Amino acid sequence: MPDAKKAKPVEIEVGGRTVRVSSPDRVVFPESAAGGELTKLDVVRYFADVAEGINGALLHRPTTLERWPKGWSADAVMATRADSHGDAFYQKRIPKGAPEWVETARIAFPSGRTADEVCPTEPAVAAWAAQIGTLTFHPWPVRRGPDDDATERVDQLRIDLDPQPGTDFDDAARVAPHLRELLGELGMTGYPKTSGGRGLHVFVPLAPEWTFTQARRATIAVGRELERRLPDQVTTKWWKEERGEKVFVDYNQMARDRTIASAWSIRANARATVSMPLSWDEVDQVHPDDFDVRTAPARLKDVGDLFAPLRADRDPALDCDLRPALDLADRDEAEGLGDLPYPPEYPKQPGEPKRVQPSRDKDRPKDAPAE
Numbered sequence: 066m067p068d069a070k071k072a073k074p075v076e077i078e079v080g081g082r083t084v085r086v087s088s089p090d091r092v093v094f095p096e097s098a099a100g101g102e103l104t105k106l107d108v109v110r111y112f113a114d115v116a117e118g119i120n121g122a123l124l125h126r127p128t129t130l131e132r133w134p135k136g137w138s139a140d141a142v143m144a145t146r147a148d149s150h151g152d153a154f155y156q157k158r159i160p161k162g163a164p165e166w167v168e169t170a171r172i173a174f175p176s177g178r179t180a181d182e183v184c185p186t187e188p189a190v191a192a193w194a195a196q197i198g199t200l201t202f203h204p205w206p207v208r209r210g211p212d213d214d215a216t217e218r219v220d221q222l223r224i225d226l227d228p229q230p231g232t233d234f235d236d237a238a239r240v241a242p243h244l245r246e247l248l249g250e251l252g253m254t255g256y257p258k259t260s261g262g263r264g265l266h267v268f269v270p271l272a273p274e275w276t277f278t279q280a281r282r283a284t285i286a287v288g289r290e291l292e293r294r295l296p297d298q299v300t301t302k303w304w305k306e307e308r309g310e311k312v313f314v315d316y317n318q319m320a321r322d323r324t325i326a327s328a329w330s331i332r333a334n335a336r337a338t339v340s341m342p343l344s345w346d347e348v349d350q351v352h353p354d355d356f357d358v359r360t361a362p363a364r365l366k367d368v369g370d371l372f373a374p375l376r377a378d379r380d381p382a383l384d385c386d387l388r389p390a391l392d393l394a395d396r397d398e399a400e401g402l403g404d405l406p407y408p409p410e411y412p413k414q415p416g417e418p419k420r421v422q423p424s425r426d427k428d429r430p431k432d433a434p435a436e
Contacts, residue, residue, distance in 0.1 A: 075106055079113045080120075082166065082189035086196050093136040093200075094337045100359045103337055105136075107358065109195045114362035115329045116188035118342075118370040119202070122327040123191065125377040126204035127170040127182035127216060129324055130156040134198035137333045146410065153333065159183050160197060167193060170209040172216050174322050175411045184209050200331040203324035206280070208273060208377040219280040220273035221375060222387065223325050224255070224287060225318045226265040229300075231310030237265040238349045240298055240312050244291055245345060251287075251389040256372055259353045261332030261340040266325055270375050272384040281319040283390035285405055286397055288314030303406045304422055317408050328372040329365075331358055342371035 072090040076083050089106035096102050112119055133141070133153040144151030158180045159169050170184035182205075185191065191202065206221040224244065226237040241257060244267055248255045255267040271280075288301040291314060300311040318325055332338045341356035341364070356364065374383045404416045419426065 077109065077113060077192070079192045080116060080188035082187070084109065084113075084189055084192045084196060091136065093133070094335075094358075095136075095138060100357075103358055105196070105198075108200070108331065109192050111331065111358045111362065112191040112195045113188075115365050116191070118329040118365050118372070119191045119327070120185065120188040121370055121373055121376040122329055123185040123202055123204050125170075125184060125186065125208040125210075127172045127184050127207065127209065128205070128327075129203040130160075130183060130194055130197075130199040131201035131203060131326075131333070132156050132198040133200050133333060136198075137200070137337075139335065141333075155203070156199075157182060164193060166190075170216055171213075172205060172207075172322075175320075200333055202327045202330050204327050205322075205324055206319070210273070215273070217276065218273040219275045219277055219319075220271050220377070220384075222253070222269040222271055222280055222283060222385075222390075223318055224267045224269070224284060225260075225315040225325060226267070227313040227315045228263045229305075229308045229311055229313050232312060234259070234263050234265065234353055235349075236298065237263070237312050240291070240295060241265055241267070241348045242345075243295055244287075247287060247290055247294070251393070253385040253390070254374075254383075256342065256375060257345060257348055258328050258340055258342045258372065259338075259351070259356060261326060261330065261338040261353055261356075262334065263353070265348070266340070268372070268375050269385050270379060270383050271387055272381065275387050277319065277321040279387060279391060281316060282394045282404075283387050284314070284316040284319045286390050286394035288316050289397055289402065290393060301405065306422065306424055316405065320407060320411065323408065328370075328375075329361065344368075344371060 075086045075089045086106055086109050091105045092102050093105050093108050094103040135152050141152040144154040167190055168184050168186050169181040171179055171181050173179050206219050206223055207216045226240055228237050245255055253269045255269050257267050260266055292299045292301050300308045301314050302308045326340050328340055328342045330340045336354055337358045338353055339356045339361040406420050407414050
């Protein structure tokens with residue numbers, strides 16, 4: 066194979082834009098990926114081929130870029146807050162040198178700091194981002210709008226069914242119909258997708274009028290009700306030592322600055338899987354490995370974008386009301402069930418319980434129920 070450093074740049078057309086791909090032969094996924102190695106040009110072309118889907122998932126949303134500029138490998142390391150050295154990293158501010166047609170939206174972090182994040186408005190943005198090493202897009206559950214407060218208003222409820230050690234995607238798939246039933250009782254319509262890994266995500270379109278605190282509180286209430294109905298299968302326990310072999314409803318994915326991989330994103334794994342929108346009838350019939358960079362474009366042509374009802378420019382008639390879920394939260398709180406812990410990097414929140422691992426909490430009675 067030609068040396069990637071010597072390969073000539075390639076230009077491809079995406080949505081009326083020309084995207085220049087440098088080092089097109091650079092290997093992004095090695096031979097272990099499904100169907101053999103995938104190059105940077107393969108990845109950019111993938112996002113061009115699924116432009117309808119990925120653009121719909123990202124449209125008008127501030128988006129964090131998960132960048133793997135050297136490509137994925139089994140021993141690659143993701144940079145963290147504690148250690149910025151790594152082979153991959155999350156880009157929360159628009160990269161220097163971005164084309165003038167790559168727009169931004171300003172968002173605020175829990176610390177109060179702000180950032181101008183990439184805010185896709187056209188299909189070529191995803192292809193350009195892939196050219197600089199982006200595999201996974203992490204859009205916020207808000208949309209850019211005409212006023213400064215638009216990115217404070219949540220317009221998607223995102224429920225993450227996260228299988229814990231000892232469980233897998235099939236366990237999440239068994240929980241999913243019960244979640245669908247519960248959402249229906251609350252007057253909500255959920256749209257499922259594979260995470261691209263072991264989990265399952267269910268998104269609900271909302272009118273853009275809810276705060277992050279309200280959306281997280283509603284997610285906790287939905288998770289707790291699901292836990293009551295399926296106590297042997299579902300948990301909302303934040304501390305891993307208390308979860309057991311169950312599916313964790315990760316309510317903190319609705320906290321500010323916590324995002325979920327978008328539909329049609331590529332996941333950084335050996336198979337180069339894709340986070341794939343599903344119909345409810347498919348949930349227990351598929352496996353995440355069924356959908357990868359090579360198979361996803363044909364599926365989009367065959368069934369269309371099943372996540373189109375979640376687009377920022379959707380028909381407002383599709384929006385669901387969050388109030389019934391908040392009423393459920395009110396009932397829980399009236400029975401003594403308060404807030405649950407936030408992620409460790411967050412400032413302490415009003416009403417939040419102690420952020421101490423139960424096994425290390427010296428003040429906690431040994432027979433006390435878990436938070």
